[in-house]
Amino acid sequence: MINTEEILRDTYVKVDLGRIAENMALIRGMAGPDVAVMPVIKANGYGHGAVQIAPTLMEAGASYLAVATLTEALELRDAYPDYPLFILGHTPDRLLHYAAENCITQTVFTLKQAQILADAARRAGQTAKVHIKVDTGFHRLGQIPSDAFADEIAAMFQLNSLEVEGIFSHLALAGDAEDEEQFGLFMDFIEKLENRGCSFRYKHLADSIACVDAPRYRLNMIRPGALIYGMIGFEKGHLPVKQALTFRSAISQLHRIPAGEGVSYDYLWKADRDSVIATLPFGYADGYPRNMRDKGYVIIEGVRVPIIGVICMDQCMADVTDVPGVCEGMEAIIYGDGSDGSMTIEDASHLAGTNKNDIIARIMARPPRVYVK
Ligand SMILES: *Cc1c(COP(=O)(O)O)cnc(C)c1O
Secondary structure (H helix, E strand, C coil), X not given: XXXXXXXXXXXXXXXXXXXXXHHHHHHHHHHCCCCEECCECHHHHHCXXXXXXXXXXXXXXXXXXXXXXXXXXXXXHHHCCCCCEEECCCCCHHHHHHHHHCCEEEEECCHHHHHHHHHHHHHHCCCEEEEEEECCCCCCCCECCCHHHHHHHHHHHCCCCEXXXXXXXXXXXXXXXXXXXXXXXXXXXXXXXXHCCCCCCEEEEECHHHHHHCHHHHCCEECCCHHHHCCCCCCCCCCCCCCCEEEEEECCEEEEECCCCEECHHHCEECCCCEEEEXXXXXXXXXXXXXXXXXXXXXXXXXXXXXXXXXXXXXEEEECCCCCCCCCXXXXXXXXXXXXXXXXXXXXXXXXXXXXXXXXXXCCCCCCEEEEC
């Protein structure tokens, strides 16, 4: 039998639920009483574990929990029969009935989608809730504002067993002028719909960056993702959120090698002095960027040590010659909150040439997660 409480690997992700609660409280406070907060916990809660963090977010005042896909929503529905759940993405017509049957609010952008949901809801004795997606320039999901689209939306309001609860769009964050143009298109379209008698309980546009930087884009609901986890992307505003996740490992073996020896595939790194090399049991299959070679580092006993040589699938090596008293089993901090000199998610994104969400999304698959309060 496996003890599920036991951590079965030395490489694991530690999630501080207290920090997630604090970040959510800061966001709730920033939003004020008139703006609903819908935390985005797609991609398994940005790697933090959607099912595990959901209660913390609900207790801290979330109005809805948003995911990207039907499968993500159904996993949460299984765990929490009563939480309000929202699918930001497209659900294929043949699968829409699952959203209706499971009381999951679905993004729609055609009358046909709304009709399918209404039919399924009626059969299930439910009312399907939808939010309309408007394409204001991103060209990812939704229809651009037009008379024909407005007609479709007005027709949705006539459907039985369907509640058009909200309308939303998404900013490309291409620049202030471009954001303002998208915002203008969105608000004009809403005004036009309201003049036709279509009213929406929720109107939303802002992700993490927009909700901090541009208060007027908050409308009456915001959709923070990165911010929940303490990742900072805003530039103009400020909110002292803190990174909730750390990524940790421990030295599996030490090698004492003479100057001139190579390490790892192709011997791309060679020792220029007699060296102590630590093997660390994490690699690119754990989500550590393979292109961190010659850039990556970990913190061992407070000392910053470089990752050396080619990063392998499951392991990598670090030069620990300068760590006093180094021994096998010592902890290595891969990503921390920076307070100990560790590499933050932000640092990692710069070094790997990508963004923060990509760095944490990559850690998802293999390493176990450990939760602390
Ligand atoms: C992922 C997502 C968000 C959250 O984005 P962050 O940048 O992480 O805050 C908000 N809205 C939509 C539609 C999304 O897909």
